[in-house]
Amino acid sequence: MDARVSAKIQSVFEEPACEHNQNKDEKARKKGCTKQLSPGAAAGGCAFDGAKIALQPIADVAHLVHGPIACEGNSWDNRNSSTSGPQLYRTGFTTDIGELDVIYGGEKRLFKSIREIIEKYDPPAVFVYQTCVTALIGDDIEAVCKRAAEKFGKPVVPVNAPGFVGPKNLGNKLGAEALLDYVIGTEEPEVTTPYDINIIGEYNLAGELWQIRPLLDALGIRILSCISGDGRYHEVAQSHRAKAAMMVCSKSMINVARKMEDRYGIPFFEGSFYGIEDMSDTLRQLARLLVQRGAPADLLDRTEALIAVEEKRAWERIAAYRPRLEGKKVLLITGGVKSWSVVAALQEAGLEVVGTSVKKSTKEDKEKIKEIMGEDAHMIDDMTPREMFKMLRDARADIMLSGGRSQFVALKAKMPWLDINQERHYAYAGYEGMVDLVREISKTLFNPVWEQVRAPAPWETPALEEAC
Amino acid sequence: MAIVHDSKKACAVNPLKMSQPLGACYAFLGLASTMPMMHGSQGCTSFGLVLLVRHFKEAIPMQTTAMNEVSTILGGMDNIEQAVLNIKKRANPALIAIASTGLTETKGDDVDGYLRLIRAKHAETLDGTEIVYVSTPDYVGAFQDGWAAAIKALVAAFVTPAETRVTGRIGVLPGAHLTPADLEEVRELIEAFGLDAVLVPDVSGSLDGHIPEDFTPTTLGGATLDDIRGLGACEHVIAIGEQMRGAVERLEAIGVPCTLFDRLTGLTATDALVALLMRLSGKPAPARLKRQRGQLQDAMLDGHFHLGGKRVAIGAEPDLLFALSSLIAEMGGEVAAAVTTTHSPLLVRVPTEEVLVGDLEDLEMRAVGCDLLITHAHGRQAATRLGIPLFRAGIPQFDRIGTAHQLSVGYRGTRDLIFQLANIFLAHMHAHGPEDWPLPAEAVAAAQGQSAAGCGCASSSCSSVSDEVVIPIIPA
Numbered sequence: 043m044d045a046r047v048s049a050k051i052q053s054v055f056e057e058p059a060c061e062h063n064q065n066k067d068e069k070a071r072k073k074g075c076t077k078q079l080s081p082g083a084a085a086g087g088c089a090f091d092g093a094k095i096a097l098q099p100i101a102d103v104a105h106l107v108h109g110p111i112a113c114e115g116n117s118w119d120n121r122n123s124s125t126s127g128p129q130l131y132r133t134g135f136t137t138d139i140g141e142l143d144v145i146y147g148g149e150k151r152l153f154k155s156i157r158e159i160i161e162k163y164d165p166p167a168v169f170v171y172q173t174c175v176t177a178l179i180g181d182d183i184e185a186v187c188k189r190a191a192e193k194f195g196k197p198v199v200p201v202n203a204p205g206f207v208g209p210k211n212l213g214n215k216l217g218a219e220a221l222l223d224y225v226i227g228t229e230e231p232e233v234t235t236p237y238d239i240n241i242i243g244e245y246n247l248a249g250e251l252w253q254i255r256p257l258l259d260a261l262g263i264r265i266l267s268c269i270s271g272d273g274r275y276h277e278v279a280q281s282h283r284a285k286a287a288m289m290v291c292s293k294s295m296i297n298v299a300r301k302m303e304d305r306y307g308i309p310f311f312e313g314s315f316y317g318i319e320d321m322s323d324t325l326r327q328l329a330r331l332l333v334q335r336g337a338p339a340d341l342l343d344r345t346e347a348l349i350a351v352e353e354k355r356a357w358e359r360i361a362a363y364r365p366r367l368e369g370k371k372v373l374l375i376t377g378g379v380k381s382w383s384v385v386a387a388l389q390e391a392g393l394e395v396v397g398t399s400v401k402k403s404t405k406e407d408k409e410k411i412k413e414i415m416g417e418d419a420h421m422i423d424d425m426t427p428r429e430m431f432k433m434l435r436d437a438r439a440d441i442m443l444s445g446g447r448s449q450f451v452a453l454k455a456k457m458p459w460l461d462i463n464q465e466r467h468y469a470y471a472g473y474e475g476m477v478d479l480v481r482e483i484s485k486t487l488f489n490p491v492w493e494q495v496r497a498p499a500p501w502e503t504p505a506l507e508e509a510c
Numbered sequence: 511m512a513i514v515h516d517s518k519k520a521c522a523v524n525p526l527k528m529s530q531p532l533g534a535c536y537a538f539l540g541l542a543s544t545m546p547m548m549h550g551s552q553g554c555t556s557f558g559l560v561l562l563v564r565h566f567k568e569a570i571p572m573q574t575t576a577m578n579e580v581s582t583i584l585g586g587m588d589n590i591e592q593a594v595l596n597i598k599k600r601a602n603p604a605l606i607a608i609a610s611t612g613l614t615e616t617k618g619d620d621v622d623g624y625l626r627l628i629r630a631k632h633a634e635t636l637d638g639t640e641i642v643y644v645s646t647p648d649y650v651g652a653f654q655d656g657w658a659a660a661i662k663a664l665v666a667a668f669v670t671p672a673e674t675r676v677t678g679r680i681g682v683l684p685g686a687h688l689t690p691a692d693l694e695e696v697r698e699l700i701e702a703f704g705l706d707a708v709l710v711p712d713v714s715g716s717l718d719g720h721i722p723e724d725f726t727p728t729t730l731g732g733a734t735l736d737d738i739r740g741l742g743a744c745e746h747v748i749a750i751g752e753q754m755r756g757a758v759e760r761l762e763a764i765g766v767p768c769t770l771f772d773r774l775t776g777l778t779a780t781d782a783l784v785a786l787l788m789r790l791s792g793k794p795a796p797a798r799l800k801r802q803r804g805q806l807q808d809a810m811l812d813g814h815f816h817l818g819g820k821r822v823a824i825g826a827e828p829d830l831l832f833a834l835s836s837l838i839a840e841m842g843g844e845v846a847a848a849v850t851t852t853h854s855p856l857l858v859r860v861p862t863e864e865v866l867v868g869d870l871e872d873l874e875m876r877a878v879g880c881d882l883l884i885t886h887a888h889g890r891q892a893a894t895r896l897g898i899p900l901f902r903a904g905i906p907q908f909d910r911i912g913t914a915h916q917l918s919v920g921y922r923g924t925r926d927l928i929f930q931l932a933n934i935f936l937a938h939m940h941a942h943g944p945e946d947w948p949l950p951a952e953a954v955a956a957a958q959g960q961s962a963a964g965c966g967c968a969s970s971s972c973s974s975v976s977d978e979v980v981i982p983i984i985p986a
């Protein structure tokens with residue numbers, strides 16, 4: 043393996059800020075958090091996919107994929123990260139290497155590609171993604187990027203996370219490493235304020251950042267850089283001047299948060315935008331860190347005042363659904379989201395959560411779930427599609443909330459289903475997001491279509507069958 | 511005769527093309543009780559799966575040998591063995607269908623050799639499950655090439671020469687560009703003559719959006735292994751799309767009579783199929799078909815007002831490009847720009863001046879001044895920038911539902927396609943305004959009594975030409 047990539051992977055695995063890691067012994071830690079995949083029974087994206095998910099939301103950058111058509115051609119413009127301005131990140135750039143490149147090496151084509159992009163699109167930076175085939179034939183993207191950066195006088199950033207080094211979450215971190223190595227701290231902001239923060243690991247899916255931003259704006263808190271949702275290259279480059287940082291709970295970019303603390307003294311906390319208490323907690327933590335770093339103390343009071351108003355408004359709106367939703371049973375299968383915080387909101391709406399996934403939850407999370415759902419909380423570690431199908435068809439749940447992978451399990455069982463995954467088109471963050479989520483659940487549950495599709499066909503009606 | 515060029519750019523911008531292994535797996539999805547699998551790293555399968563899920567809005571069974579860097583260098587024997595055993599245990603399919611990827615092809619894995627060893631080693635465990643392999647490196651060809659290679663591999667693996675032909679059994683080898691609805695239409699056309707249709711593969715059986723009684727981990731519906739084997743005994747085999755030529759040649763080599771149609775979109779194209787079916791069945795065309803043909807003629811008459819003279823830019827795989835371009839040309843439209851994904855002998859016959867093997871950036875540049883863009887959903891950004899409507903054709907169409915039921919073959923399919931295209935033009939009809947027909951400076955000058963030659967510059971900003979015409983006002 044390319045020595046640089048393996049060194050990076052090792053350093054990512056040894057992440058001291060990761061709770062999972064602290065409980066492992068030296069040997070287990072070295073092995074890393076990547077489970078060995080089982081051939082013929084594996085699912086999920088590759089490291090390249092993860093790196094692209096992490097970095098592509100930087101909207102004004104040209105993202106160039108070095109490899110055969112599979113990596114970009116089968117996947118471009120398929121992520122739902124929103125932008126408030128530049129569209130360049132949605133343009134698919136790939137070297138689309140052919141047989142001759144495989145034989146003679148693809149570095150020349152890569153260099154020319156960077157030139158073409160700079161000449162035609164003049165972006166503030168080009169990010170170059172390594173993939174399996176080009177890694178295997180030994181194309182040195184670091185060297186090509188360095189040469190191109192010198193020649194064209196523009197940042198050209200190598201993102202060395204070829205698919206075969208591991209799964210998506212490893213790729214998230216390797217992508218983030220590229221920011222640490224080549225981008226963050228390379229420019230100075232024009233002005234700074236005591237209220238400058240970074241949000242790390244938020245991708246602005248379905249525009250969720252915009253459910254949060256008004257709250258921060260109202261408090262006078264400035265997002266110096268969101269890494270990477272609705273991001274801009276220069277903002278990321280200047281992000282080292284923030285006073286505090288929030289790391290979004292999925293841990294996908296814990297290395298950025300921790301290293302920025304080490305290098306630039308930016309304290310961070312792990313927070314979530316999902317769920318009402320979580321949102322309030324996040325605001326409190328932000329205010330607390332900023333005040334610690336020298337912001338005027340009245341920020342704390344203003345934050346509490348805002349929380350009081352917004353929480354009341356949200357709970358009232360959610361409680362309004364109670365009469366309709368009371369007693370309906372929900373199966374909640376989430377990926378990275380802390381489920382307990384969402385569970386609380388669903389319960390407030392009168393819904394009964396009959397099961398929730400804890401695949402990626404920590405011990406604390408599980409304790410919390412027990413606290414909220416009671417001792418016999420149905421925690422699901424891993425459910426096969428067949429089990430889900432059965433559970434839904436036997437009507438042990440009225441609706442399933444899950445990621446896209448299990449969508450058809452629910453729909454084919456003729457059961458209501460709501461997308462809470464990356465590709466969803468609805469935003470569920472913050473106070474507004476929770477109200478929207480409950481509204482969507484209600485809309486889905488009470489759609490008359492369920493009655494229609496469950497109605498028996500004429501030939502399934504006994505009386506008619508006899509008559510024929 | 512179109513001139514065919516390759517894009518000269520180093521960097522593909524906004525790819526039109528998808529990869530070969532995905533095309534191969536799509537073909538395998540048209541087989542019953544099958545588990546398609548890519549031999550490569552997990553990401554390739556994940557991307558392909560997501561793409562097809564979003565296009566069809568269906569669960570897509572597809573597996574990976576989950577190669578990593580170490581196993582790639584050591585060779586994929588162990589991974590394939592584990593994968594095959596795992597799939598057998600969990601899903602017990604009738605067929606495990608493997609497509610290679612760029613990664614394992616670069617290493618040069620001898621998958622056929624591995625499979626022989628695996629078969630021998632686990633003969634008992636694997637009993638009842640066939641395994642087929644096709645070589646489809648990502649860095650060669652495109653989606654439809656992968657589809658074609660997969661079907662060729664299936665024919666090579668399972669079809670044997672037959673001693674007798676089954677009268678009335680018609681095999682159908684559809685190209686990757688036909689939708690499940692297209693396949694249903696072809697089947698109905700054949701059955702309309704009292705013949706039996708056996709489609710290989712048959713995505714209309716597996717990806718037509720039916721609701722099964724129970725959950726299955728493999729494909730549900732589609733061509734069975736017996737259907738494939740039975741191709742050798744068909745009275746006749748109909749192939750649709752130039753991409754199917756390789757499979758056709760194999761069948762012809764073992765004595766199966768075949769006819770290859772380069773398209774089934776359009777009046778004369780459908781006529782050719784109907785004529786063949788009349789000959790094969792010895793039956794006249796049913797009244798229903800005659801009515802449908804009449805409806806198509808009428809649609810063409812109504813539609814030509816709106817398609818005639820329109821400039822259309824098309825980005826599609828060769829067979830789809832040919833079918834759509836031919837129809838546009840037959841309706842009096844002009845194929846002003848044509849971009850495709852891979853080479854095909856068909857490309858020179860596309861009714862346009864130049865066909866470029868390129869990407870959507872190439873298409874966008876060539877589509878300036880066109881009235882309509884036809885390509886897959888990734889054309890949406892280009893269409894917005896160009897300010898012209900987009901008609902979605904091909905895979906992927908992740909931002910639409912019902913894509914499996916898009917019909918464009920046969921009399922009915924062509925009729926509906928014409929309506930759809932014409933209605934787009936009707937919806938975007940340009941209403942004329944007072945500035946639409948300005949006079950040239952020369953005419954204005956002449957009207958103002960200046961010599962047409964003027965100072966010789968013929969420019970409206972020239973001082974020798976007055977801007978305004980002085981209209982004498984006659985008092986009432």
Ligand code: SF4
Binds near residue numbers: 550557
């Ligand atoms: S696994 Fe490798 S070849 Fe496949 S998509 Fe990911 S980077 Fe590309």
